[in-house]
Amino acid sequence: MNSDLAQHRLGIMGGTFDPIHKGHIMIAEYATKAFNLERVLFIPTGRPPHKREIRLAGGEERLQMCRLAVKGHPDFVVDDREVRRQGTTYTVDTMQELHKAYGPGWQFYFIIGTDTLQVIDSWRCFPQVAKMTEFIAIYRPGDEREELTRCAQRLERQYGARIHFGAYEGPDISSTQVRRRVASGGAVDEWVPDAVDCYIRTHQLYKETEDGNRTMDFDAWTARLKAILSPQRFDHTLRTRDMAVELAKRYGVDADKAQAAALLHDCAKEMERAQMLDVIGKAGMQVSGETLEFCRRNGCYGILHGPAGAAAAKIDFGVTDPEILSAIAWHTLGQPEMGMLDKVIYTADILEEGRQWPGIEEVRAAIQKDLDEGLRLCVGRGMEYLIQTNRPIHPSALALWNELNFTNH
Numbered sequence: 001m002n003s004d005l006a007q008h009r010l011g012i013m014g015g016t017f018d019p020i021h022k023g024h025i026m027i028a029e030y031a032t033k034a035f036n037l038e039r040v041l042f043i044p045t046g047r048p049p050h051k052r053e054i055r056l057a058g059g060e061e062r063l064q065m066c067r068l069a070v071k072g073h074p075d076f077v078v079d080d081r082e083v084r085r086q087g088t089t090y091t092v093d094t095m096q097e098l099h100k101a102y103g104p105g106w107q108f109y110f111i112i113g114t115d116t117l118q119v120i121d122s123w124r125c126f127p128q129v130a131k132m133t134e135f136i137a138i139y140r141p142g143d144e145r146e147e148l149t150r151c152a153q154r155l156e157r158q159y160g161a162r163i164h165f166g167a168y169e170g171p172d173i174s175s176t177q178v179r180r181r182v183a184s185g186g187a188v189d190e191w192v193p194d195a196v197d198c199y200i201r202t203h204q205l206y207k208e209t210e211d212g213n214r215t216m217d218f219d220a221w222t223a224r225l226k227a228i229l230s231p232q233r234f235d236h237t238l239r240t241r242d243m244a245v246e247l248a249k250r251y252g253v254d255a256d257k258a259q260a261a262a263l264l265h266d267c268a269k270e271m272e273r274a275q276m277l278d279v280i281g282k283a284g285m286q287v288s289g290e291t292l293e294f295c296r297r298n299g300c301y302g303i304l305h306g307p308a309g310a311a312a313a314k315i316d317f318g319v320t321d322p323e324i325l326s327a328i329a330w331h332t333l334g335q336p337e338m339g340m341l342d343k344v345i346y347t348a349d350i351l352e353e354g355r356q357w358p359g360i361e362e363v364r365a366a367i368q369k370d371l372d373e374g375l376r377l378c379v380g381r382g383m384e385y386l387i388q389t390n391r392p393i394h395p396s397a398l399a400l401w402n403e404l405n406f407t408n409h
């Protein structure tokens, strides 16, 4: 088609869109502005079904998520032709159909990533495709731009391909990253539009299929913790996990739950005050007025990292188990009537291998024989420390201390 005669410019976004995410929408918005596009078509590919370890979305589901994502963008249109087409779908067929449907008044701009650009001449009938559409290649972070320019020049020479580069600088999001986060039980609302987020949850997409309950992906959690915590805190977290799992096995507590709670116990420790209060609110959890007043009066908002950690465990890591959430929430202050898992996490945090304080060896020995006695000694050590460093004692910690020492069992 002769682009001089074309009055209208049509952008084409192809891909599996499994799922569509905010990056796709932002790239389409960018291309619309930068290249004066009148309309952008989102064309999810058809895809031969094959077995995977997580449940991928079907064609209808991918179409539906695209429709939800483009709501509010009158110039973005979802095109279902490739999902509907039987058998393997090829871009060359799609382009021919589009040409018939739109006629000579339209010039097409196929929007691709620069990774695709480098292999694009392996597309079926690429010489024909190159005659039917121009390309907008969107730079990705870390691209060797000179090399890409050479690649574009070669395609131009060999096939007459017309390639433009787009310097979109938005967040780098991938569908794989979204699927992995969902599979490990985390939240993806920062990466996908709200309506898509809701759709993924309602339709239980991207969950592990083997065992519906096994959404605690400790490897994925550990990787995330490594990214958000300081190296020292991360190492402390791993040592707390080791100690917690050992104690759990010794005292007949669920080792998976101990591992989960220990890994996440300090996940909010490095958050700012506002961030902690925010995540607690978002999770629909509450901190007592007494505790908030205690923090305010003594300027010690740090103790909120317990409840904030439980809130983040719920929202960011998808933990729903009340025992795990309780153990995280109370690991700093402690409270009367703690459960077995609460006790394991509280003590593992204080006794893990990297800790050193006078008398720790005796307490480590004691806890191997009696969890409650170990707990009592740990709480006592905490009290001593607060007194020595002239810090206030929270009523809940005091109540635990009294329960452990002065209640007749």
Ligand SMILES: [Fe+2]
Pocket: 265, 266, 269, 305, 331, 332, 349
């Ligand atoms: Fe902590």
Ligand SMILES: [Fe+2]
Pocket: 236, 240, 265, 266, 349
């Ligand atoms: Fe800790």
